[in-house]
Amino acid sequence: MPYPQELQELIKTVEQTRSERVERKRKGIEVGALSLKERDKRLKSYHPDFKDDSRREIRVGPSKGYAISPEIVDTLESGSRLNPDDIDLNDISYETDLLIIGGGGAGGSAALVAAGAGAKVIIATKLRLGDANTMMAEGGIQAASKLKSDSPYWHYLDVIGGGHFTNDPDLVRTLVREAPSTLAWLEGLGTMFSKEPDGTLKTMHGGGTSRKRMHYAGDITGAEIMRTLRDEIHNHPDRIDILEFCPAVELILDSGGRCAGAVLYNLDTHEYIVVRAKAVILATGGSGRLHIRGYMTTNHYGATGDGLVMAYRAGVPVVFLHSVQYHPTGIIFPEQAEGLLITEKFRGAGAHIVNVDGDQFVYEREPRDVEAASIIRECSDDVGKEVPTPSGKCGVWLDSPMLEFLHGPGYVKKEFPGKYILFKRYGIDISKEPMLIYPTLHYQNGGIEFKSDASTVLEGLYTAGEVAGGVHGENRLMGNSLLDVTVFGRIAGHSATEYAMNKDMPEGLSLDHVVRYHKELKKARIDTGMHSPVILPDYTNPDVKEKQVVIAP
């Protein structure tokens, strides 16, 4: 739906301040970035992570006592979907060198590297291969590829500063050091990165970058990477088997306590499937669909944090889950598109964020958490400069038309065709009208603990991507996640293959760790009334839900 009359009136205010704001941007005299101290204060006062009830201690398991989002705690404190006694682990359906759980960017990269190194691979994934957050990434992928202006050194500083200096240094080094070769690998697979006629990769800024280091493929960078990986995976049917609509629900350990496969669940036929593997790579991605604090999300349908639960039960600690990333610019109007992401590239290109008075109240390239907190502040009673939406919510403006003044007419449509068409469908022309935005749940900063060779404390279990934590510390910068999943996905593929090639098929498969976990829950008198992993969010209308019955056989 187009902007109603009331909002059109408010847009006039934005238009009135625009030329002056453009002028100031050209001269470089606008609202500046906050100092580190001010950032800290802003976060503590307004970021959802710092709200009173935003964290709760986990009461069982390897990270007992660690306080994180209650929604994630609930999944960790729930019982398994399986009754271990009911599963016959001798009835093995598949055997393989390597089981990769999750068919997104991390799982896909791992599979190609592992198959290339000679391993026999199974990818088990929840929906289709590529139905994943990776597919949805629009903005770009960072790497210090420019010789005269950038290097891994500067990339490192940006990453660790963005993460509030909490990141694991070895993981950061690996990320920035392997970035250029990973980008070159993707180029070699035929990924169509946007380039100048001489082959120079086009780059731009992102929030928190000191150099233009964001490489992109139009405004569908993640989709271009994911469909390329998927196509290449399909080129190796002799080495890579794909089990779609088969989410993993529990890891399997062997008699020596090593990871030895997983129990999958076929969503079409509702049967359990046992896979025995010499090594497992967990690449299940993030958890936006747990709707932390009731927030809308940018994430794909299957992002329910399953990997955290499975690994945790098997003894792997979780780290950095106390911070959750809210993307500053989610669509808040029109409601049909609610929660969807407006890529940071708009701000990278210079678009201001302005309040109901048309004033720029925050530098548009603060790190994401600071930017989000600033928007929430502007809409709070303390400031009260929000723009009200027809359905009683509120947001602020992202002044996309400003880019037409900064970069020339036609820029918005040319650089952001996806978003241009999306809004056009609702009768809004974002090259002429600003967008109404509010922070949206976006990225799971933390995850299971792992090392720079992608190994975990559980022998035989490797991990990569959004499910793993430490690379980005408490806050990830845009473009470093596509990078993370491909860099560490490849490393996981390599390390797990090396490990598996020297091993025999594991023996003595068991789910005893699940039994033990259940006992621990019982001892702590915890009963959430739920089972986990969650697998899919339930959006069924509650009235219908109430009446849904299971007919006895």
Place this chain on the structure above:
Amino acid sequence: MASQTVPVEVKSETKSEEKLIPINVMDRRYMVPENLTIMKALEYAGYQLTRGCGCRGGICGACGTVYRMPDSHRIEVALACQTIVKEEMFLSQIPFFPRNKAIYDLYEIEPEQSTLSEFYPEIFKCIGCGTCTRSCPQDIEVMDYVAYAIRGEIQKVAELSFDCVMCGLCIARCPAEEAQPLVAILARRIYGKHIAPKAKHLSDRVTQIENGHFDKSLEDLMKFDAEKLKELYVKREKESELPDPDWEPEDKSHL
């Protein structure tokens, strides 16, 4: 408006005062709120989707849907996650349509006029009916890229098909039994690998790294405590935001 918590998807959209309209899901009639997308309407009606739902953001191509309005003979197409329900529409999702992908070694392929048709010889059977173009929810000129594929103009196919989400609706409706999106991705990959100019600065940088050029500076950074890192972080020079390909920092150390 203190600390706004935005309600999650469905809850926000099933307010009781909303007007309900009838839609027909595979010929079964349901009353759903008029402002929902087809996907959310299915869920409102009580479906727990497994197939036919992926990204919920218009990019994965899982949710291809065909529908007809009672007063028209036309078959319309939509992505269920992107399209608002229409009163009395008759719809069916087509979450999957069979297609046979050719297997190739991209490293060995030489981009020639006949390359695409070698792997997908059926492209010559295209009768130019334009049904694919009319069936594309992404408004891609599908027939045109098939025509370019027949002529062997790989770059053109790559560019025209760039926004393809591989939903398969064009495959489902093609009288000549083509698999258009598979031809398209082959073209895009050949273009990306063999035709587009190489990023020389990238391979130069990879060589520098392999030669250990940055090992020392990275090791130093790893040793610094947070205070020292903060100091360096705050002092970083910021590259200009406006387009300036020749920008260079004053501080040329660590490059």
